[in-house]
Amino acid sequence: MADLSVDFAGIRSPNPFWVASGPPANTGYQANRAFEAGWGGVVWKTIGDPIVNTASRYSAMHLGNTRIAGFNNIELISDRAPETNFEEIAEVKRRWPDRVVVASLMTDTRKNWHDYMKRSTDCGSDAVELNFGCPHGMCERGMGSAVGQNPEVIETIVGWVMEVAEIPVIVKLTPNITSVKHAARAAKNAGADAISLINTINSITQVNLDTFAPEPLVDGKSTHGGYCGPAVKPIALNMLHECAADPGFDLPISGIGGISNWRDAAEFLALGSTSLQVCTAIMHYGFRIVEDMKEGLSDYLDARGCASVTDIIGKAVPNVGEWQNLNLNYKRVARIDYDKCIGCNLCYVACEDGAHQCIDLIDPAGYGLGPGRVPEKFIPQVREADCVGCNLCSLVCPVDDCIDMVELRSEKQPMSWKEYQKRLADGDMDPIPAHP
Amino acid sequence: MAIKPKLSERAAERNMAEIEPAYRPQEATIEADRCLYCFDAPCIHSCPTGIDIPGFIKKIANDNLTGAARTILRANVLGASCARVCPTEVLCEGACVLLDRDETPIKIGRLQRYATDHAYESALPLLHAPAKKSGKRVAIIGGGPAGLSCAAELAQLGHEAVIYERHHKAGGLNTYGIAYYKMKPSVALAEVRLVQSLGVEILTDTEVGKDVPGDEIMNCYDAVFLAIGLGATYSLGIPGEDLPGVVEALAFIEELRMNPLDEVAVGDHVAVIGCGNTAIDAATQAKRLGAKRVTIVYRRGPEDMPAFEYEYELAKSDGVEFLFHTQPVEALGTKSRGLEGLRLVRTEPDLNGRPHNVAGSEFDVPFDMVIKALGQQKLGETIAKIFPGVTIDRRGAIERDFATGITKHGNIYAGGDAANGGSEVVDAVAEGKRAAAAIHVSFTDEAPEKLVQTTRLGAPDGATGAGIDKPVRVVELERAFRAGDKSHG
CATH class of the missing domain: 3.30.70.20 (Alpha-Beta Plaits)
Structure with missing residues (x-):
């Protein structure tokens, strides 16, 4: 059996599979269930000043008989009190010392960032993830993707955080940006230990043709949400590669975006992820999906003769380059097998x-x-x-x-x-x- | 033992419930989504009426049920009944490419039913006759599937069509002769109303040659389409055939379709003579109406039976028994006591495969009801007398050109069972449709575009869909129309 453990910015994780920051990582109860199912880590639902959520919150794009090819949400960060979240993190860490718990944070002022950083460290988090990605709601208040879309602001805020950081700092980036490389470089310049990508993509999944309002419907109106799930995997892989292949960018990357099975996971690893985060697939099928992910990845590695998952990390990165370097004299044609x-x-x-x-x-x-x-x-x-x-x-x-x-x-x-x-x-x- | 109603209304309705119930919306969507949406699809080629099957299925998958129904009904005005009674296993579904991927073919019939049910339930006006009429009048003799199809097509092309129907209701065997568990009479009658909504006049209880002379028809109309179907069931030609308790299969089926099911009389021990699809229909329905034992008596072996394989399987699953290589030589009983049984004889095939009685092998079996299902007589001879100039072939069917339906009489066309000798509803619809196209060409010198349900753009010949055995392509039809024109001068 191949060794699935990874070292992500100094954090040891028994396997690369982490529950991404989102509804499945909302409570200590869920974190316990995730670890019982075998997940290597949990990135807590983003902690910040209390917010209020709407009903409804989610919508999806179904494709033929496939439900939830893409998923859209307008839910905000945690609606629970920060102290509740930090207490539960402490309890979960006591119970699962070998697993990774990352506190995801979103706040505004330098003072507040310092405060949340200290509380995250005190409760025993292995790392923090700065949520610079959510493209709905919080960005209207100058947080989330409003930060991630401006490299200067990223650099400033990461700088504040690094002033007090005693544990690794991961910066979660938004895909709603012209080039993610600039955001990644800004995080690095400010001293971040790692990045994670992608957060969700601005989206409207459908319009209700009776009410002429999009879903998810909130009292006759809606708002754009964040898109994720299997449909966004190609976009995530490309952004992952952009950062992984960026000369001089050497921070570890936690890959996120539509990972649903071991094969997706292996592809993210091959394009440069060191850890992997999953949310939509859990929302669809529950924590149990990690069994196939771990087993499938392990069997794949065994079949390739790899002793460790780290053997394939970044393997595909050199095979993706600029169009101008592709061989124009390469020829292939289609052949139909009439049998x-x-x-x-x-x-x-x-x-x-x-x-x-x-x-x-x-x-x-x-x-x-x-x-x-x-x-x-x-x-x-x-x-x-x-x-x-x-x-x-x-x-x-x-x-x-x-x-x-x-x-x-x-x-x-x-x-x-x-x-x-x-x-x-x-x-x-x-x-x-x-x-x- | 007695011939009488056996079951309560509830029990009879339950036994005779449709064997293929309507899809629920999600079932239909899931099934429709399995369709690959083939281009120039084999299922279209295999549909005698050339329905754009992948097209309507895609519309179901896309929640465009009205469009799906429109696609179906424009190609086949009797799309609702064909959805229920077509032998899809040997037509569209038998051609589905998924079979080549070792999968279950798309349930085309059930999807077609789902879409057409929507049209009828919502009373959608999907077919229209143009306001401007050509002034041409066509008499259609027979209001069964071929006649209804031809009339609907002509009406949509702007011509006046009048149907002469000798029965009290139009619809032909769709109304009177389909197994109840396949299709209720209400479906057939709704289709008749759809055809009437296009302005087609239907004169029921009117038999041409008796109530209306043939020459009067010829004088009043610009063209005639003969769709008279088939005649009475062949008789057994054995002693005792006239005993009470010996009935014709079609009469038995008609009785159960026209009356409440709990009033339909059936015997305890029923023999059905013959092994075609009608024999199976009669046998299974007798069983479902409460007969204790139903036996199909057939003079040849199972490999020779004209019934489709799945009909045979259905009969077996209903508990119908089979006596192969056996035929009746006498119906036993008296006028007063009625039928008491059959004297049967074993048969064996001669060198040419024809069954012959085995001397001394007679045996008696008690039955209180015998249903004759030996096939129906051809009416070609009768019709040729009413319409001089029309000729008949060796089988007694009306001679006509396959592609256009035109008979030896240049102004008379024929289709349906009377011309093809007895085939499926969908064949009758296709023949009515093709004859209408040919009649239209004879009136206007323009081929109707609608006839061709082509999906093939790149290939030289578009597909019309005319059955696996007899593919008819657009070029052939056009050629035939041109030839027809010449014969008209």
Whole structure:
């Protein structure tokens, strides 16, 4: 069994899976249940001056038969008294000394930040996470994403916190920003020990067409919320990579954003996360999901011969770079396996209407009856000479491994756009003819 | 033993409840969402009426039930009954690509029912006849599926259609002859009202050739569509056939469809002679109405039965027994005591596979009711007398061009069971639709666009959907229409 334990900014965690700051991390009761289920850490629901919440608070985007492909909330930080939260953290830490408890904080003045920092340390928190990310409600009061969207403000507030910090300080960043790198650099410049990302994305999931108000509905009105869940994973992975690949940025990153299973977790690790935070999947299915996460990740690591989870952290980072460095002479084409093809023709219509018109419907005579069950029904055939290798057909194909993207050996040497521009400038080659 | 009603109203209704009940909304959405939305889908090709099946299913998934119903009814005005009675296993669902992925095909019939139920329950006016009329009049002989389909299509194309129906109610076998647990008569009658709402006049209790002479029809109309269906059930030709207790399957089914279920008489021990789909319908319904024992007597073996496999399975699960390689030689009993049983004989096939009685193998079995389900007689000969110029084929069906329905008489078209010899409701609807298109072409020289439910843009030929065995493509139809034009001069 691979070793799943990680060291995140000096904090030892028995596994990389932490409950993210949010509704599942609201109380000591929940933290106990999470640890009983096997979670490595809990990032407490953000503690701050008392707020009042609305009914309702959540909405979701369902996709066909998949419920909660994306999740949206307008809930604010903890509505419990700070002293209650700190007392419960102390109790949970006493009971689970080997697990990680992080106090998530959000406040305003330098004095208040100092106060919350001291109380977090005194109650035994392993670290604090500064919530500079929530994009709804709190930002209207100058907190949350209002901070995270301004690198100067990030630097100032992190600076205040670091004045009294005795435990690691994690800065949680908002994705509602032009480039997350500037926010990450600001946190680092001010002395933060780590960052976590992403917080939720500004969103409106749907409009009720009877009331013409979005969900979640609050007495006939609504407000934009924060989007999370499986749908945001690609955005989170990209922002994670931006920071992980930023030259000179060397702080550990806690990855957040749609992680729902061990495979998502492994992908976040590969793109540079050292710990992982999960919220929406728990809200959907409960704390028990960590069993699959730990087991699946462990089995995956074993199968790859990795002794420790740390072996894959950042592994994929060097394989993502700028477009201008990609090889323009690399060729791949789509090939249809007629033994697997079921004759739905989705590849045909996708290519014909949505891509590059390289699939023909042909008389199946040469292929016997061909796929599908209707005699004389035409079947799709890729015109390889024209196929640009875009992947679309293989993406829409409903049969696993039916359309294979096959690499074609190119006689040309690899050449990137950057090299191409240089050769053009040097007069070493003629321009590549435009696509007809 | 006695032939009498056996069950209370509640018990009978429970036994005869629909075997495929309506979907709940979430069930329908989940099922619709399984559909891959194939392009140029095999299910469309396999539907004789060429309904854009993935199109309407996508609309159900998208909570656009009205649009789904519109898609269905525009292609097939009897979409509600076809949803219930189509042998989907051998048509659309049998062609579903999910079968090739080793999965259950999409329940197209049930989804179609879900969408059309919505249209009828909400009384949506989805089909319209244009205000401007062509002035052309078409007589439609027979108000069954083929006639209703042809009339609805013509009305939507701006022509006047008048249906002559010899029964008291229109709808044909949809009204009188479908198993109750598949479709209640109210569904068929609602469809009749839909056709009437397009301005189609239906003259019931009016038999052409008896109440109205053929030449009067020919004089008053610009074209005629023959959709007279089939005639009486073939007789057994054995002694005792006229004994009380010996009934025709269609008469038995008609009686139970036209009367309260607790008033329908059924025997204790029932024999059904024949093994087609109607025989199965009669047998299962006799069982469900309280018969203690129902036996299907068939002179050939199970591998030869005309009934669909799933009908056979249904009968077996209802406890119907089968006597294969057996046929009756005499109905036993007296006029006063009524039927007492059947004298049966074993059969064996000759070299050509035809069954022959095995001498000395006779045996008697007590029955108090015998239901004859030997198939219906063709009416081609009768109709050819009423409408000179119409010809019949070797089977006694009306000769006509498959694609257009045109008969040897250039102004008379034919479709449905009378022309195809007896087939599915959906085939009758398709033939009515194609004949209407051909009639429209003969009137206007323009092919109706609506006929073609094509989803194929890139391929040379659009699909019309005409059944797995006989695919008819747009090009073929157009060719046929052009040929038809020439024959009209």
